[in-house]
Amino acid sequence: MNPTEELFREDAHLLRCEALVLGLEEGGGLILDRTVAYPLGGGQAGDSGCIRAGDQSWRFADARKSKQHPGAILHLIEGEGPPPGTPVVVEIDAARxxxxxxxxxxxxxxxxxxxxxxxxxxxxxxxxxxxxxxxxxxxxxxxxxxxxxxxxxxxxxxxxxxxxxxxxxxxxxxxxxxxxxxxxxxxxxxxxxxxxxxxxxxxxxxxxxxxxxxxxxxxxxxxxxxxxxxxxxxxx
The missing domain is CATH 3.30.980.10 (Threonyl-trna Synthetase; Chain A, domain 2)
Incomplete structure (x- = not known):
């Protein structure tokens, strides 16, 4: 699986982006090809937010680095989430x-x-x-x-x-x-x-x-x- 493109590295004010679903790890970790969500690390807490596909949406309470797929970022959602290949919109909690x-x-x-x-x-x-x-x-x-x-x-x-x-x-x-x-x-x-x-x-x-x-x-x-x-x- 390809690493997640980390848009927050270049623009920390960016709150929203379009992405493509790559997969879902056991435990509710949705992996996207790109994200604005910072994953827990370096002492800093991960971002939270929402992932939308059409009229469906999934909250993610945290973002973490994947242990199974180096370079991939997990968006911790509840439920199955959208299948691989689905275009989605990621939006993080601005106040957080x-x-x-x-x-x-x-x-x-x-x-x-x-x-x-x-x-x-x-x-x-x-x-x-x-x-x-x-x-x-x-x-x-x-x-x-x-x-x-x-x-x-x-x-x-x-x-x-x-x-x-x-x-x-x-x-x-x-x-x-x-x-x-x-x-x-x-x-x-x-x-x-x-x-x-x-x-x-x-x-x-x-x-x-x-x-x-x-x-x-x-x-x-x-x-x-x-x-x-x-x-x-x-x-x-």
């Missing part, structure tokens, strides 16, 4: 994607403000958290002020691709201790927050830090002797 994009870029701003390795990450529509490998204490008010400043500066956020050789020549670009960029494709996707941060990332992001809005540092925790956790939330 919006929260994911805003939170994910916010975590990159945290990485710019806190120059420590990251050893844990979770990005959902309800909150985002990063675990930093350090025994240093964090100042909550100073961290909040830093986030407010970077959001207000309306810095451009863009993605580009570099070669695996370029990454090997700049290993400090990788901030995560637990999630490594995928290898074997010949290129690595990186996210750049203009003048602030540059690191490998496959997730969905805003196009400008001003889109993040009022993100709040809701909690700072000491999780272990060498782990400090920062949790982010939105006022609304």
């Amino acid at each position: 994607r919006d929260k994911h994009r805003r939170f994910h870029t916010s975590t990159h701003l945290l990485c710019a403000l806190l120059p420590y390795p990251v050893d844990g990450c979770s990005i959902t529509e309800a909150y985002a958290r990063l675990d930093f490998h350090t025994d240093e204490a964090f100042d909550k008010e100073a961290l909040q002020a830093g986030l407010d400043r970077l959001v207000a500066e309306a810095r451009a956020v863009r993605h580009r691709w570099i070669s695996e050789e370029e990454l090997d020549a700049n290993p400090s670009l990788v901030r995560s201790m637990s999630v490594q960029p995928p290898r074997g494709l010949g290129r690595i996707r990186v996210i750049e927050v203009e003048g602030v941060d540059l690191q490998p990332c496959g997730g969905t992001h805003v196009a400008n830090t001003a889109e993040i809005g009022e993100v709040r540092v809701t909690k700072i925790e000491k999780k272990a002797a060498k782990t400090r956790r920062v949790v982010l939330g939105f006022d609304a």
